[in-house]
Amino acid sequence: MTNQKIRGLLLAALMVTSVFAGTIAFAGAASAANVPDDADVEYSDQNAFYQGQEVIFTGYNVDEQVDVFATDDGDRSVIATQVSADEEGDIVVDTGDLEAGEEYRLEAPSGNAADDIEFSVVQQNFDVNFDDSSVTNGADSTTDLEVTSNNRAGDFTVEVSADGLDEEELLEIFDASGFEATADDEDDEDDIITVTLNKNAENTVDFNDIDEGDYEFNFSVTDTTAEASDTITVEDSGSERASLEDGSLSVTTGDSVDAQVNLRNSDVAYLLVGGEDAGYEALARITEDGADEEDGVVNVTINTYNPNEANNYGLSVDSDDGELELVDDFEYQGVSAALDTGSYDLAVDTDAEEVVDTPDDVGTLSVNERSTGSAQSWTAPGNADALDEPEDLDDEDVLEAVEDGVITQDSDIASQDWAVVQFTETSGIYGYYAENGFDGEGLDFTLEEADPGQNQEPITIRGENNENAIYVVESDETNNLFVLINTGADGLEATQDGETLDEELNSEDLEGEWNATLTIGNEIVDPDDDDEEETVSTEFEVVERTAELDTNNDDQVEVFANENATITGETAIAPGSEITVTIQSESGADNPFVQRQDVNVSDDGTFEAEFNTADLEVGTNFTASLSATPQLESDSTDDYDAVIVEGQPSEETETTTDNGTADTTTATDETPGTDETTTASDGGSTDETDTTPDGTETTTESTSPGFGIAVALVALAGAALLAVRRDN
Known part of the structure; x- marks a missing residue:
């Protein structure tokens, strides 16, 4: 019984290992302690070897002739070589005599246990590259040697030679970090050294005091047939x-x-x-x-x-x-x-x-080839510090403002805010722009009314005529062209039906829908075709600069008597803008008060201010108001009637589930009259219907997170244990 349980646990472990297994080590350099001097690696459970490695196989009769056959789908084909066993019953197969990419089988006349062994031979992938094509023989004499061998892990040794460099010079070059360089003591006439390479380390070489010239370095892996080479130029450090x-x-x-x-x-x-x-x-x-x-x-x-x-x-x-x-x-x-x-x-x-x-x-x-790309619209607060000096901005400044949330994507732009039009992946125009700007011929940017009215020609605003209200930020490195439009600017020059308007436009005239268009003329698209041009555009709408507080059906702002009472609202002005919410007691009140909170507009156009109203009695009437910079439309600055209503912040309650575990549920009250949210602390799914103070019902759902690796491991182990239990 115990053995069965242990067996079940082992099977579960094997299941987990098979699912999340890493890489399997490939045959490397000689690693077994009992590999003789005339072999590189010993055959055991390993059955794949690099071409050139000498592999030892054991378990044969003394002097027995062993045939090495190339196989085809498991069937022997032709004999590749024949090897005799030594006095210890070992044979050594030189894979340098075998074809890479082939399968082989050993067959012995005795038919002993060492017969019918199969193995494969592969070519070691190997390459080397100097990081620099040239170095000096002085202060800047070092560079790195990049080693690539994607089918062999760890260190391996190579023989290194280079025409024009003797053994001593080679040792000086490779006597740096990452190498173990030794001279070839067997043959003093050959200028060859042995070097240990590691593809995961910095292999630094140093050419200090080496004569100037071009040198080709040849690298031959000592235990495989893999070879590689690279060339480097050594220059005199004193030369120009x-x-x-x-x-x-x-x-x-x-x-x-x-x-x-x-x-x-x-x-x-x-x-x-x-x-x-x-x-x-x-x-x-x-x-x-x-x-x-x-x-x-x-x-x-x-x-x-x-x-x-x-x-x-x-x-x-x-x-x-x-x-x-x-x-x-x-x-x-x-x-x-x-x-x-x-x-x-x-x-x-x-x-x-x-x-x-x-x-x-x-x-x-x-x-x-160039590309016209696409367009999209963004917005930013009219008083954003990041856009304070628009004439000095570069594309990095604009992209940083996007990352920081100062510039956010939107097609509704509140009057007095910035409208930002981005032409992305737009290339091949920046040389022309640097020379000509928006000239109305080869390159032009226009704002055109999308809905001019019945029987009316659209009003057109051109970029080149309004430099103090329209700013261009371009980059041929990122292929971005940003056009920043100050919708609060006055004195905009515009045309209608080709004629300049007698009166310049102001910020109120900008309210409405606009097409922002980049026109690329034939000078850029095709100089040989006068009619060839390309355009890309996006549409945005300039809306009134409004904001409002959330109220009940009687247009009152309801607030709990609470140390952290909240008042919420929504606005058209850009996310990140600052809105001031003020609450103030009525004239002649027994308990006079004034509280102000500066809050930022969220990405969805909402805002929330927090006040301490704990000392106010239920039924207390007061006023609430809004303000912002630049100023809101006049209707948005009117006072709101507000009242303290009955209600308490929710507290944590503990309940017991069917399986006996304790769940902690926290109900968070939002502003009166809005939805409530419910979250189960154990991450489980809930679906509850709550009634808000104004009598409306809300349904709240939450979902469990997906299974992670840890949960999968537990599930696998549990499945194996369940199988053992059923066996019992």
Whole structure:
């Protein structure tokens, strides 16, 4: 009986293990303590080996000939090799003589217990890469060696060699963290060392005092047939050199991208972009003498829109970073409109002639297709600190305001608040915008009335004409274009049916529905087609700046006599805005009082203020009012009649369930006349009907959380124990 229970528990454990099992270790380097010197790994329960490993099999007769057959679906096919057992009855199979990806079987004439063993051979996946393509032999002489072997875990050893480097130099390079490097004592003529690699550690190499030159390092795994190589350039630390921080740049046609040029022992470099066959080619001299402290770095902006002689062929440097000028006597090729999609060569050097033929460093600029993207509307409080200086904002400021909840998504914008229109995944327009802004031709932003009225032409507000009310924040890095519209601004210039209105618009004129549209003209979309353009738009409505308190059927605000009495309401103004709720005793009251609470509007447009009304008697009449900055519409500032009503905050009560466990239920009273919520502390499901103070019924539901891993484990173990119990 006891054995059956134990057996049941073990079965339950096996079930759990099978469900949540991790990875199974693969055959590695020699790990068994009894593996002889002429083998790498011993066959036991392990039946897969890396090609090149020497595997020992035991249990044969002395001098017995054992055949190694390649198999096909379990049936032996052709003999791959034959091995003789030694005086201890062991055989060693060299898998380097076998094909990777094949299955094999051992067969012995004696037919003993070691017969009919099956195993497989696989190739070890192996690659190495130096983090840097070049290093110096001075202060910046170290880099990391990345080791990849996705089908082998842990450490393994390799033999390392490189033409032009002797054994002593190789040891100096690999005598750093992450390695165990040893010389090959058997053959002093071969400049080879043995190194232990670990793909999970930093494998640092150091080229200090190594002669400059290009070196190809060859790595051969000692116990498998896997090999890999990589090349690195060692440069004289005292020589002048220019390099690209990122040799692979990507940009959308019509946008800009920065190429970071690194300088060593020089404050001058030359950047070559494009080539004769590309139809665009420019050469610039870059000098690091800007206002910033010299750091050996100059960022060159490459603008792919209209890169011709008129704008320095699209090349520029911020004055705080350095200077840029075109090189004389160079055959430049410029482009009108945007660069075609495709790849363009990059090259840098400290010499103007060598940058063309033998540059210090090269790279590629990939120019990709543009996209018009989509649009959506957001809102923000009219007095939000984050938008206090809109003319100085960048896209990071706007995105941070979104993350902080200052800017929230909404298509209803209260008058005096900010309307924020986002054109996302919109690319290929920023080079044009930097040069022309919203010019009404190649690029334009407009607000147009969605419902102008019967037989009326819509009023149109254009972005370029209203710089003090409409602000643009753009980024060709994130492909975001934000247009911030101050709906509280006055003096907006507008047109109707193509004619400028005699009177400028004010904030009240903005109330209504508007289409916010970005129009991208043929200069960007297709310069060869005058009629080609693309548009993207979103609609939002500017509504009255209102707020109201929740009341009963008699338009009274009901409040409990409570230390934490709540008054709730809803508003059209932006989430995060501050509303002041004031309660005040009636004139001539025996117990005069005034209390104010500043509260923030929630994401759903509601707000809640808390007051101490514990000393007020039931039936006490008083007034409640609202205010905000910017000011609310006049109707929203009227006083509300308010009254103290009978009611007590709910307390915790303990009940006993059918199974004898104690449940603690907390009923939380919200504002009088609103719903009540009920939560069971054990997370179980409840469904209760409560009656609120105004007589309405509410039904509250809550659901149990989903099963987690711990619950699943208990369930599996319980199922196994139940099976044991039934057996008994």
